[in-house]
Amino acid sequence: MTTVLILAVLILVAIAIWQMTKIFELSQLKAETSQIANDSDNKTNGYLLFAFLIFIYGITIFSFWKYSKFLLPEAASAHGEEYDYLMLVSFVIIFIVQTLTQALLHYFGYKYHGRKGQKALFYADNDRLEFIWTIIPVVVLAGLILWGLYTWTTIMDVNDEDDPIMVELYAQQFAWTARYGGADNVLGDANVRMIDINKANVLGLDESDTYAADDIIVKELHLPVGRKVNFKMRSQDVLHSAYMPHFRAQMNCVPGMITEFSFTPIYTTEEMRQNSDVRDKVKRTNEIRAERAANGEDNADPWEFDYILLCNKICGKSHYNMQMKIVVETEEEYEAWLEGQKTFAESVLKQDASETAMNTIQ
Numbered sequence: 001m002t003t004v005l006i007l008a009v010l011i012l013v014a015i016a017i018w019q020m021t022k023i024f025e026l027s028q029l030k031a032e033t034s035q036i037a038n039d040s041d042n043k044t045n046g047y048l049l050f051a052f053l054i055f056i057y058g059i060t061i062f063s064f065w066k067y068s069k070f071l072l073p074e075a076a077s078a079h080g081e082e083y084d085y086l087m088l089v090s091f092v093i094i095f096i097v098q099t100l101t102q103a104l105l106h107y108f109g110y111k112y113h114g115r116k117g118q119k120a121l122f123y124a125d126n127d128r129l130e131f132i133w134t135i136i137p138v139v140v141l142a143g144l145i146l147w148g149l150y151t152w153t154t155i156m157d158v159n160d161e162d163d164p165i166m167v168e169l170y171a172q173q174f175a176w177t178a179r180y181g182g183a184d185n186v187l188g189d190a191n192v193r194m195i196d197i198n199k200a201n202v203l204g205l206d207e208s209d210t211y212a213a214d215d216i217i218v219k220e221l222h223l224p225v226g227r228k229v230n231f232k233m234r235s236q237d238v239l240h241s242a243y244m245p246h247f248r249a250q251m252n253c254v255p256g257m258i259t260e261f262s263f264t265p266i267y268t269t270e271e272m273r274q275n276s277d278v279r280d281k282v283k284r285t286n287e288i289r290a291e292r293a294a295n296g297e298d299n300a301d302p303w304e305f306d307y308i309l310l311c312n313k314i315c316g317k318s319h320y321n322m323q324m325k326i327v328v329e330t331e332e333e334y335e336a337w338l339e340g341q342k343t344f345a346e347s348v349l350k351q352d353a354s355e356t357a358m359n360t361i362q
């Protein structure tokens, strides 16, 4: 790949030097005229413009056909539908305007190509035309921006209505940890300065805070379908970004501050596995993996779809692998799972108490 790039750069540099030499020759007083474009050259270039136009359209159609399958499946969160619709409308407008303006640009380039004896018309300005091509983009863009702002404020309105579950997402190089508020659904105070590795208090929870005692710390995020979740993000070290693509959610995790995001999952993991786009993707991936397995290569185990939390800020050398599985399930399954998890009091504080007891005996 590098060799191809170097070759491409060398060829482009050579063409640039060649063109500059030509310009230099043309600028000489006693230049010969064989290098000046005549009617036939101009006509050929006009046709080449059409060829380029066909190339642009061709590559657009090819990209739609070949790469549409790499897009994310249907949004799995309540706000995701509105977000996707706004994006779709923006893309449709861009697509139509691009298709029309490129056609006009290349057609005019052809129609008014240079002809011997023909002089370009001097046309200073036209107020009405300028008004039209200013006002249309202004109205369209203002509409998109206002709609976007409205959608943004709705999505970013993190409030306590509808009894949300409180979940903390804790980022560090290079792992995610999630913390639930526990029975009281209140996250206990925490600060990186209170991290105590000896006691496995890895999130720096305030051991004297009663709200912290029932907090549940896990390495796999479980969410009940149809219930609002309020996320609070923290970072231990550098800037990370909590990215949950299937839920159309992303928020920076900034050391020293708490950021927030809120969404309601609308499809369980099982339901999403039945989505036709997801099924196609799993099938394609597993075909590649089966091929790898046949060749004895790594990364060949069959893959099953799961929601995922990724880091979307390049935070260090293992950033690419900073991820956590998300399971969306029914309320009953979620409660059963939560029941099986240890609270902060059961894991860290109890250990602390037994150590104190041991020390007293000794």
Ligand SMILES: [Cu+2]
Binding pocket: 171, 172, 173, 174, 239, 240, 241, 311, 312, 313, 314, 315, 319, 322
């Ligand atoms: Cu990161």
